[in-house]
Amino acid sequence: MRNIILAATLSISALVGLSNAQAVEVKDLNQLQGAERERILVEGARKEGKVVMYSAMIENQALRPLKEAFQKKYPFIEAEFWRADTRDLINKALAEARARNMVVDVVEGGGVSEALLRANALEPFKLPGSARLPAAMIDPKGFWVATRVSYFGMGYNTKLVPENEVPKTYQDLLDPKWKGRMAWTAEAETGSATMFISFIRGYMGEAKAEDYLRELGKQDIANITASPREVVNKVMAGEYAIALNVFLHHPIISAKQGAQVSSQPMDPILGNASVMVLAKGAPHPHAALLLMDYLISPEGQAVIQKADYFPADPTLEIEPSVARIVPSKNGMNMYFLSEEELFKSRAKSIDLQKKYFRRR
C-alpha cells in the first residue's frame, strides 16, 4: 500500500512538473525566429526523439507517405501516427489531457479545434510557414492552422441519371423524381447530413433554410451510417442514384477507374478546412513544431495533395481533372464553413436533421 501511495505521489508530481515546464517552453519557442528557431527545434527534437500525431487523414493514402517523408528529413525523430474520426480524435485527446498523461502532440482533422479549445486542452503556436496561407486558413488567436481543404457537393450514378437530368442547383434537388433515390451519411462529422444542414442555414439564413430543409425532408433521403466515401460507393453500386454532400473529388477518382459515377458541384460550393492543433502539455513540443512546419511546407503539402486531398496552400498547382470542382477555378462561389461555425451550429443542425430527415 505504501508503495502504491509513493508511486502515485511521485508520478503526480512528475506529471505536474512536466506540464508546467512545457507550458513555459512552448511560449518561449513561439518567440524564436529564423535560423535560431530551426536550430533550437532540431536540438530539442533530437532529445525528444519522437512525435505523436492523431489524424483523420487516411492511413495508407496519406499518413504513411507523410511519416516516411518526414522521417527522411528528420531521421532522429520517430513519427507515430494514429488515425481516427473527428469524434474519437477529440475524445482520445481529452481523456489524455484529463489524466495528465499526454501521449499525443498534434491532432489533425476537420472540426477538431473548437471542442479542444473549449476544454482548454490546446497550446497556441506560431509557424513561420503559415504566412504563405490565405487568412481563412489560420486562426488569428494562434490555436490552429489549416492543413488541407475539402469541397462538398453532389455525386451521381451516370447510368441512373441521364446527362440532361442532372440536378445543377440546390433547388433542383427538390424535384419529386429524386424521391427515395438520394443518400447521404447520417453519422460522420465532415461530409454528413449535419454539416449540410449547417451549411444551408449559414448560406440561406435560418427562415429560408428551414423552408428548404422541410421540402428536402419530403425526398426520403437514405441515412447511410458510414463515411461519405461509402455513400459514393452505394451510388456506384446502383443502390441510389444521387449522393448528397460528398467529397467532390471522390466520384472523379472512381470515374478514372471506370466506375459509372460523376460529381456535380453546386453554387456556392461548400468548403471546409481540416486543421492541426498543438496539445497543451504535449510531451514532444520541439518535434511537434517541426512536424507542423513540415505539414504546411511545400513538400508536406505536395504529399497531402498526392494523397488526393486539396492542400491548404493555394499556390500548389491543381490537377486538371479535379479543377472543375475547385471554386477558384470553375467560376463558382465558395461558402467556407469555419471551425467555429461548424461547432456552434452543430446541436441545432442535429435537431433539424432529426425533425426532417428521420422517419421518427
Next chain:
Amino acid sequence: MDSSQVGRTKAGSQDHVSPWTISLVAILICLVVPPIFYLLKTSVYTTEADGSFGVFTLENYTSLFESGHTLEDLVNSLIFAFGSAVLAISGGLLQAWIVERTDAPLRQYVFLVSIISLGIPHVLYTGAWLLILGRNGPLNLLLMALTGSNQPVFDVYSMTGMILIEGMLWMPLAFLLMGNVFRNMDGAFEDAAMMSGASLLQTLRRVTLPLSTPGLLALFLLIFIRAFEAFDIPALIGGVGDVMVLSTQIFASIRKELPSNFGQAGSFSMVLMCIVVFLLWVQRRILARGDKFQTVTGKGYRPRIKQLGRWRFFATGLLGLITVLLLVLPLGMIALISLVPFYDGLSEAMLSRISASNYILAANNPHFRTAVFNTLLYAFGTATFVALMTTGSAWMSARRMRGSLLLEQLTSAPLAFPAIVLGVAFMQTFLNMPFAIYGTLISLVIASTVQYLPYGMRFSHSAAMQIHRELEEAGASAGATRFQIFSRIVLPLLMPVVLMSWLFVVLLCVRGVALPILLAGPNSQVVSVMLYDLWVNGQVNELAAFGIIWSALMIGIGVCLYMLSRKTGVRL
C-alpha cells in the same frame, strides 16, 4: 510456490473459504469493479467541456424515462434480441443435434465451418450481407425478376434484415455451445427412450431438449443479452432504415455533443445492468436444483449415434445449406469484391476489371503485418487469462462453494456492459493509473479479459454443472485434497471445454472492434480496427482483400486446432 502444498494444508476444511477462492475473488474484483465504479459515476455526473466530471445530477436517468421514444426503442430492442437469439439457437441446435447424435455424412466438418465463420470480422460479414441482400444485390435482382417489380422487393434495412444478420452472426456460437451440452449429456436416457419405443422426434422433444435446458437457457440468455445491447448491426442496418433500438438511440445521444457526453450511455448501461442482474437471478432460480441436470456420471457416457438411414443425406443437405448461408455466400461475395477496383452490381463488365491489385496493396502494407502480429498476441493472451480464471470459478460455482456466488456475479457482471461503454470505462481507468499502461497491448488484454469472462464462464459452467458429484466424492474418500480433486478429476473432464472456450475467445477477440478502437494506441493497432477504418473510409475493395487474407489465416489456425484435437484425442 508448489500449489499442491497449499491444497494439502487445506485438506478436509471444506467449510472454510479456500485461499484459491479468495485470490480469484481478489483478482476479479480488481478487474471488474473499477469499470463499474466509473460507469456509475458517469451516469450521475454532468460532463464538462474537457470531458471531466461536473456536478451530481439525475438528469441522465430522468431524460431516459421522459423521452417519448424510450418505450418504443425498448420494444424494438426486445424484438431484435429475441429474434436474433431464436434464429441463432434454432440453427445452432439443429446443427449440434445432427453432428452429435446422428450419422449424417461429413457432419464433423461443421465444427470447422463454425470456427471459420467466427473468424470472419463483423465488418466484413455485415458488408458482404448488405451487398447480397441490398437494393441492387443478387437477392433483389432475383426477386425483381420473379415478381416483375422494378423496385427492390426485400428491404434489408429493416428489423427483418437486422435479425437475419445478427442471428447468423451468433449461429456458430450457438452450435459450438449446444454441441458441448449434447456431448456431455448422458446418452443412456436417450437410448432408454428409444428402446422404449419412442420415435426420434419424441426422444428429441421429451428427453434430449429437456435435459439440455440449463445449457439452452444459458445460451439463450447470452445471445439475447448480447443482441439486446449490440450496437454495430443496429447502427449499420437499423440506422439506415430508422429502426432504432436502445443502444443506437443512446449512441445518437453520445454523438449529439462534442466532446461526447457519456452520461446518458452510463444511465442506459446501469438500467441494462439491472435487467441483466434480474435475468441472471432468474437463471439461478431455474438452475437451483442443479442435481436434476447432472448427467455426466462415472458411468460410460458417450451417447449412441442414431442411424438416420436415407434421411442422413437430408441431414447433410441441411448442414450444407447452413454452411452456404454462413460461409460460402458471404465469403464468396467478399472474394469477388476483393478482385475488382469497385463494385457496381454483378455484371459482365465487372469480370473485365478483375485484377489482383487489392491483394498487392494488402501484401505490401507493413501496417497489416504488424497488426496481424499484435492481434495474435492480444487474442492468445486474452484467451489464456479467461481460461485460467473461468475454469476454477465455474467449478466452484457449480459446487456452490463458499464465495462462489460472488465469483459468479463477478464473472457475469461484464455481460451488462455494451463493449463501447466498457471501452470508455477502461480508458478512464487506465488513464488514471500511476504508470503508463494506456494504449498498450497489455491494456487491451486486460479489458478484453473482463469483456469475455462471461463467455468463458458459460462454457465452463454448463460443463461443470454436468459433472456428477460422485466422481469427486470418490476422489475425496480416496483421500484427495480439494486441489487434487480439481486438478486430477475435474480439470481433465473439463479440458475439452477449456480448450474450446480458449479457441472461442481467440476468435471473439480477433473480430471485436469496440474495445480496441478506444484502447489501442499507435503501436498496438489490431486487424479488426484496421478493417473497420477501411470500411468507414469506404475502401471496401481493399478491405475485402485484407479480409480474405486474414480469413485464410484464421482458417489455418482453425485447421491446426482441429487436427491437434484429433491427434490428442481431446474432442473439440
